[in-house]
Structures are given as C-alpha cells and as structure tokens.
Amino acid sequence: MTPQQNANQIQLITYIDRLSGGTIKDLHTMLQGPLAGLFDGVHLLPFYPPIDGEDAGFDPTDHTAVDSRLGNWADIRALAADYPLMADMIVNHMSAQSPQFVDVLEKGEASPYWPLFLTRDKVFAKDAAAEQLAAVYRPRPTPFFTDIALKDGRKIPFWTTFTANQIDIDVSSAAGKAYLQAILDRFTENGVKYIRLDAAGYAIKKAGTRCFMLPETFEFIAALSEQAKARGMLCLVEIHGYHQTQIDIAKRCDMVYDFALPPLVLHTLFSRNAAALKHWLDIAPRNCITVLDTHDGIGIVDAADYQGQPGLLTDPELDSLVETIHANSKGSSKLATGNAANNVDLYQVNCSFYDALGQNDQQYLLARAIQLFCPGISQIYYAGLLAMPNDVELLQQSHVGRDIGRPYLNAEKVAAALQKPVVQALCKLITLRRSLQAFNGDFSQQLTEHDYQLQWQYQGHRASLHIQLASLAATLHWQAPDAAAQSLSLEALYQSVL
Known part of the structure; x- marks a missing residue:
C-alpha cells in the first residue's frame, strides 16, 4: 500500500511512559480504553535503553533492545497486532555509553568497533582549513567535534553532531552498514510497519561541504528506504530545513514531515492572513505526515529563507511569529528556547502548541481542524491531543529545553485532561474526520x-x-x-x- 493510498489516517505520536505513566502494556490498555476510536496507528518515540538518557531515548546504548522498564519485544508485537506501529531508526549516532563505544575507548583502533564511529580525521585532514570547518551546518551551538580520551591517554576528536553523549556513526563503513541492518532486522521481526529515519540529513559527511543534505545523503536515504520497503516497511524521513529540500526529498522516499505547517498555521491565525499557508499547500508534497507539535519544538527554519532564496515567511513575519509565541506563553517559551536552556536547537521554539496560542480553546481547535484538512497523514502528539500547557516545572528540574513540551502523565492525569472541553471537542473532530470518505x-x-x-x-x-x-x-x-x-x-x- 502506498502512502497516498494510506493517507486518510490519523496517528498518535507519543512516548510510552510519558503518556501511560508505565509500560507498553499500559499504553496498549489506554489506546483500547479512553483513547479508543481515535487513531489508526501509533508512532512510538524511542523505547530503547535508556529512555531517560541525555536526549530522551535518542541516545541509545542498544538500538535493538527495549528498555526493560517499558516491557519487551513481545509487548511491541502485541501492540503492533492492533495498531500499525512507527519506530525511530536513529541513523546518525548512538550513545557514548554503548558497549561498542566503551570498547573503542578501551582498545582504540584495535577495537572491532573502531570503524563504526566517525572521527574528524576520517573526514577532514588534520590541517583542514578553517573555512572548511566553518562551512559545516550546525543544528546546535555546541561543537561538532568532541575530544574524548582513550584509555591510553590519547584524545580523539569524535564527531558529535548533537551532544557529546551522541557519537556519530560512520554509515559508509561496513560496521555502520551492519549496525543499521541489525536495527532493520529487529524491526522486521517485531511487526514495525513504519520507520522514521531520525537525523538522516546529517548522516553523510564530506570535506568541503555543509555536511548536511548532500547528493550522497539523498542516495543514502533512498537506499535505506529501499531496504525497508523490501521488508514490507515504509520510511518517513525527518529533516528540518528549507522547504524546497522537503519537496526534493519527498520525490525520493515514501514520506516526509510537513514541518512548515506549524509556523504557517500560527502565522495564519496571528495575522488573519492565509496567503502563505495556501501557497505552501499548493506546492507541498502529498506523501507527508502533518504535525502541529512534536516531541521537539515548533520549527522556524522550515519556513525561513536560505542562502538568498525566499522562505515561506519573511524575516519580519518570523520575528513577529516568535515574539507572539513568547507573549502568548507569558514568557515560558523563552525559558526553554535558545541559550536559556541546555540541549538547545537553532531552528525551533520550545513551546507547546496550546501555549503558543495563549491557551485559546477556539483557536486551538481551529488549528487542529486546519491540520486535519491538510493533505497527508495527520499525526497528533500526545501532549497536543490533551491540550497540555508548557511544563515549566519539568523544565526547571531537567534544564532541557524540549522537556517543556514533554510532560510526564499517567492514567489519572489523562482522564482529567480528557474532561477538558477543548480536548473533548478535539476528540469529536478527530472522530468526524475519520468517518468521512471524502x-x-x-x-x-x-x-x-x-x-x-x-x-x-x-x-x-x-x-x-x-x-x-x-x-x-x-x-x-x-x-x-x-x-x-x-x-x-x-x-x-x-x-x-x-
């Protein structure tokens, strides 16, 4: 079945423990109980150990395992029997605490896993020109190389695109290819139907380039997608970037995210002007997953200009958008965005979509209606389903900006949220949307x-x-x-x- 044939769907995207308050079985019970009849599929955010790592599961020590606190692969298979499942395939990096990297630290080049990890010297000459290094695209303001000491005392500059705890994989090496194949094998064995290629845009590095979305990156994505398709799975490619890039990627893969939609919906509601949104929907890929909020923040770069090419919104429009979000959230989004929080990103505002709209129920319901009427598979984040406000308390505990939109809930909190009028109205809207063959x-x-x-x-x-x-x-x-x-x-x- 092609993504287009499968487009009349609504998916839930959620962390297992942060929605259910417990295990995979608890989430399964919730989907068949209070959330029954709302979703055609479920995107399970990383359930690999450790789910409470530095990047909430996106820094796995073992990508082929289920964190035992959540359950096991049998629980995943049981859930997959009732709901088509999407799982994240983290292609760019793995944890510095993984057994493979610990072995590298112990044995250096003698480790069989040495070829699995990317160092600066595998891409750049030791005397690489400063302009070559400066050209590398940075998703975060932290250094993209981290000097890490081996047991013998040598410090090796390992490539760390995101954090020092996330060591980049050399996906072009035999060891890197075997690593990715092992993940595909495990997904196939346990009924995963969709895979999200996380951080795929950074997977290929080449000296003298931005090391982001290169022609070779497109080839890597296409090859991995074909391998998944041969196993009966479909691939969703996760890329934040210039909107034309999404259009180009969509021609080479099964599905892409519509990350431009969230800022455009907000701009439409703030300015009472739908011209930018209409223009985007005229040209946007149809094989897409639409979102308003995700486990990350609200993307801004997806509507911005790039190297002199016009964006979907102008710089003044984006500035106004961001300032309105901060004002609507009463400043709480500022606490979680930019240099105000660790693990920051350069391309997003960390804020719940409900707070971005000032907790205005009518505007929030309209934003969801627009999403549900846009082409593509509608994916609704668990915090957005329940119209959750910014979790400032969690942010203050963790000092991780994204945590402001990643609340920890349980059955009791979900039951209470489902009583809110805006949530009940949204559930009715979802139910109506799913019933219409149009x-x-x-x-x-x-x-x-x-x-x-x-x-x-x-x-x-x-x-x-x-x-x-x-x-x-x-x-x-x-x-x-x-x-x-x-x-x-x-x-x-x-x-x-x-």
Whole structure:
C-alpha cells in the first residue's frame, strides 16, 4: 500500500511512559480504553535503553533492545497486532555509553568497533582549513567535534553532531552498514510497519561541504528506504530545513514531515492572513505526515529563507511569529528556547502548541481542524491531543529545553485532561474526520480577501472547512452521495461539550 493510498489516517505520536505513566502494556490498555476510536496507528518515540538518557531515548546504548522498564519485544508485537506501529531508526549516532563505544575507548583502533564511529580525521585532514570547518551546518551551538580520551591517554576528536553523549556513526563503513541492518532486522521481526529515519540529513559527511543534505545523503536515504520497503516497511524521513529540500526529498522516499505547517498555521491565525499557508499547500508534497507539535519544538527554519532564496515567511513575519509565541506563553517559551536552556536547537521554539496560542480553546481547535484538512497523514502528539500547557516545572528540574513540551502523565492525569472541553471537542473532530470518505480523494483550496476554504471530494463524498479570516470563525461542511448536506461550526462543536 502506498502512502497516498494510506493517507486518510490519523496517528498518535507519543512516548510510552510519558503518556501511560508505565509500560507498553499500559499504553496498549489506554489506546483500547479512553483513547479508543481515535487513531489508526501509533508512532512510538524511542523505547530503547535508556529512555531517560541525555536526549530522551535518542541516545541509545542498544538500538535493538527495549528498555526493560517499558516491557519487551513481545509487548511491541502485541501492540503492533492492533495498531500499525512507527519506530525511530536513529541513523546518525548512538550513545557514548554503548558497549561498542566503551570498547573503542578501551582498545582504540584495535577495537572491532573502531570503524563504526566517525572521527574528524576520517573526514577532514588534520590541517583542514578553517573555512572548511566553518562551512559545516550546525543544528546546535555546541561543537561538532568532541575530544574524548582513550584509555591510553590519547584524545580523539569524535564527531558529535548533537551532544557529546551522541557519537556519530560512520554509515559508509561496513560496521555502520551492519549496525543499521541489525536495527532493520529487529524491526522486521517485531511487526514495525513504519520507520522514521531520525537525523538522516546529517548522516553523510564530506570535506568541503555543509555536511548536511548532500547528493550522497539523498542516495543514502533512498537506499535505506529501499531496504525497508523490501521488508514490507515504509520510511518517513525527518529533516528540518528549507522547504524546497522537503519537496526534493519527498520525490525520493515514501514520506516526509510537513514541518512548515506549524509556523504557517500560527502565522495564519496571528495575522488573519492565509496567503502563505495556501501557497505552501499548493506546492507541498502529498506523501507527508502533518504535525502541529512534536516531541521537539515548533520549527522556524522550515519556513525561513536560505542562502538568498525566499522562505515561506519573511524575516519580519518570523520575528513577529516568535515574539507572539513568547507573549502568548507569558514568557515560558523563552525559558526553554535558545541559550536559556541546555540541549538547545537553532531552528525551533520550545513551546507547546496550546501555549503558543495563549491557551485559546477556539483557536486551538481551529488549528487542529486546519491540520486535519491538510493533505497527508495527520499525526497528533500526545501532549497536543490533551491540550497540555508548557511544563515549566519539568523544565526547571531537567534544564532541557524540549522537556517543556514533554510532560510526564499517567492514567489519572489523562482522564482529567480528557474532561477538558477543548480536548473533548478535539476528540469529536478527530472522530468526524475519520468517518468521512471524502479524505480518500482530491484536495483543493480557495482563498479570497475574507475567506479561506480547504476542500476534499471523492466519488461523490465532499468535505470542506470554511474559515472567515477576520473573525476566525470556522464551519465544517460534509455530504455523502444521495444524502443531505451537513454543517457544523467549530463554535457549536465546542459548545456541545460544555
């Protein structure tokens, strides 16, 4: 089944323990209980040991294992029997605490794992020109090389794209290829249907380049996607960057993220102007996963310009967007963004989408309606499903910026959140969206000075979202063949749960 044929879907993206408060079995119970009927599939964020590492599971010590605190592979298989599962394949790096890297520290070049890891000298000459090093694209302000001491006292500059605890893999080496194959094997054995290639844009390094999204990177992604496809899996490529890059990647893989959508939806609601959003949806890939919020922050670079090429939003529009987010969150997003927090990123604002909209229920429901009417598979983050505010307390405990949008919940907290009117209205909206066959068909949109419409039609089935831009009042319309047309305003939907 192609992604296009599979597009009329809604997926949940979640950490296992941060939603269920416990294990894979607990999450399975929750999906079949209070969350029943909402999702067609589940993206499980890293469940490899350790789930509480420096980067919340994205620094695995063993990518082929399940953290025992969550359960085991049998639990994954049981969940996969009921819900198509997506799992992260972290292709760029692994933990400095992994047995393989510990062996390298012990034995140096004599370790069989020495070829698995990337050092500066494997890419650059020792006397590499400063401009070559300066050209490397940095997702974070930390150094991309970290001098790490071997047992014999030598300090080796290992490549660390993200943190000093995440050692980059040499994916072009035989050891790197074997490592990735072992992950694919384990996923295949345990029923994973989708894999997300995490940080794939950084996987190929080449002297004299930005070491990001090179022609060789496209080849690497395409080859890995073909290997997954041969095993019956589909690949989602995770890249934050210039919007044309997403368009180019989409032609070479199964699926890409629509990371431009979150800032464009916010801009539309803040400015009451949908021109930028409409332009993007005119040219955006259709084989995409749409998001508003994720386990990361709200991407900004995805709508920005690049090397003189215009972005989807101008610099002043992006500046206004960021400042409005900070104002709406009453400054809490500033505590988690930029140099205010560790593990920072250069391309995002760390803030829950609910707080980015100032906890305005009506605007939040409209933002979700727009997402659900955009082409692609709709993926909803667990904190967004429950309209969670910024978790400032967790941020203050961990000092990790992204944690402001990664709350720890349990069955009781989920039950309480499900009673909130905005959450009940969102669940009704999701249920309605899943019931309409129009989304199996063709998408179109219309923009006038005062109104914006997103429309779908399929074999006589029709559905549309009509937005009055000045007031942000919105109405859903739908009709099945040989049936009366129906309509429901988002205000009426919200009032129905009060």
